[in-house]
Amino acid sequence: MSNIKVELKKSQVEKIKEMCRSFDADPGELINILHKVQGSFGYLPAEVQEVIARELNIPVAKVYGVVTFYSFFSMIPKGKFPISVCTGTACYVRGAETVLQEFKKELKLEVGETTDNGKFSINCLRCVGACGLAPVVMVGDKTYGRVSPEMVKDIISEYREV
Ligand code: FES
Numbered sequence: 001m002s003n004i005k006v007e008l009k010k011s012q013v014e015k016i017k018e019m020c021r022s023f024d025a026d027p028g029e030l031i032n033i034l035h036k037v038q039g040s041f042g043y044l045p046a047e048v049q050e051v052i053a054r055e056l057n058i059p060v061a062k063v064y065g066v067v068t069f070y071s072f073f074s075m076i077p078k079g080k081f082p083i084s085v086c087t088g089t090a091c092y093v094r095g096a097e098t099v100l101q102e103f104k105k106e107l108k109l110e111v112g113e114t115t116d117n118g119k120f121s122i123n124c125l126r127c128v129g130a131c132g133l134a135p136v137v138m139v140g141d142k143t144y145g146r147v148s149p150e151m152v153k154d155i156i157s158e159y160r161e162v
Contacts (some may be wrong), residue, residue, distance in 0.1 A: 006045040013051055015040065020055040027056045030066055034073055043074045071112070071124060079114045079121035081159045083107075084138040088127030091135040095148070099135050100124065102152040119159070 019036045023029035038044050044067050053060040067073040085100045114121040130136045133145025
């Protein structure tokens with residue numbers, strides 16, 4: 001994983017500030033603000049966190065603490081083909097963990113990371129509402145059901161050449 005330096009455009013900084021203001025720049029709304037900014041920006045790199053901290057008048061360390069604590073916040077851009085492994089209860093009991101391990105091993109990635117070529121990233125999701133198909137994996141918008149560790153290589157190879 002490379003360390004990506006992000007140059008924010010003036011308009012992007014303005015947009016982030018505006019989103020903070022839409023919550024009255026209230027530090028108590030930090031999680032909601034982060035959600036909104038990630039929804040628009042896609043992820044929350046250090047440079048974005050700094051703007052938010054300044055706007056809310058709180059230490060950057062506080063923002064960083066929240067971003068790293070919650071798994072739904074990400075500090076790196078997702079891959080072109082984001083892989084989401086459902087680790088909700090139904091999927092978990094049917095072996096989501098071993099499927100997840102297999103993806104990590106195949107792509108040499110940890111959860112929340114993106115491959116250097118920007119192609120794949122791995123994330124975990126709570127129940128995606130397809131428990132009947134557990135364990136469920138999504139790649140972008142495409143859903144794979146009853147995924148076994150043996151299927152992982154094939155799933156990845158569908159996207160490798162794309
Ligand atoms: S727990 Fe995975 S789809 Fe419901």
